[in-house]
Amino acid sequence: MPMKLNKFSVGKRYAKALFEYSEEQARLDTTYQELMVIKQVLQASPDFLTVMSLASVSNAEQTQLLTTLAQPFSQITQDFLHLVFDYGRMNDLDLIIAEFERLYDATHGRVLIHAVSATALSQEQRQQIGQAYLQRFNGKSAQVTNTVDPDLIGGVIVEAEGRRIDGSIRTKLQQMRALLAQPLR
Incomplete structure (x- = not known):
């Protein structure tokens, strides 16, 4: 039986994957800036992640909310947000962003x-x-x-x-x- 990953391990894996992919695509700074905007949105609307995981909110409604959130961002960030949603990891989004920010800061000293x-x-x-x-x-x-x-x-x-x-x-x-x-x- 596979071991379930804790939230911090999930955050690190997703952040590292996004970081490396953004770096390969020469879009690291753009992805960082977009994630900082998402971080601000999450801080201003702390209930967003809760709504995205409620069973009483339909999948179609959650998808529409996510699409609205992701719309102004680059394709990399949009794809990433949809991937996190599709794998049921929206509650980990704040941890993923924090880890991405840590990686970015470490890279830039x-x-x-x-x-x-x-x-x-x-x-x-x-x-x-x-x-x-x-x-x-x-x-x-x-x-x-x-x-x-x-x-x-x-x-x-x-x-x-x-x-x-x-x-x-x-x-x-x-x-x-x-x-x-x-x-x-």
């Missing part, structure tokens, strides 16, 4: 960095974090997003490429507290 700070970071601070990361690790360019968490007290937590660098005051205080709690020898 772009590092996506998420910085969590106690207060909002200025554009200059985000650029400094990006440059510091690129100098310490690798990449050609960095895109830094910022989330505010007042519980950090100060400092910043940087997450990128599976790395987590925690320079927050909260963590430093927790470490000091743990050291002070240890018995003297």
Whole structure:
């Protein structure tokens, strides 16, 4: 009995296949741009993927919705969307797009960095974090997003490429507290 693939494995396989095919056809940038538009549509209409998998919505209605979504895009993207639909993988579309984006960014040396700070970071601070990361690790360019968490007290937590660098005051205080709690020898 064949093993069922999890959503992440499906996302990786479909994204890799689309990525490689788009690259072969010299349409990688176009496919990327179109998938980013679809990503925005999915974020703006989170119920779309649910509707595309409801048994109460007929296959003809789902096909019409998909055709409407795919219509402005290139033939590669249209064919890809129909393939995902035909194989019943519409609920995995967001994961497929995320993996395609990761592959695209890796190919172009772009590092996506998420910085969590106690207060909002200025554009200059985000650029400094990006440059510091690129100098310490690798990449050609960095895109830094910022989330505010007042519980950090100060400092910043940087997450990128599976790395987590925690320079927050909260963590430093927790470490000091743990050291002070240890018995003297």
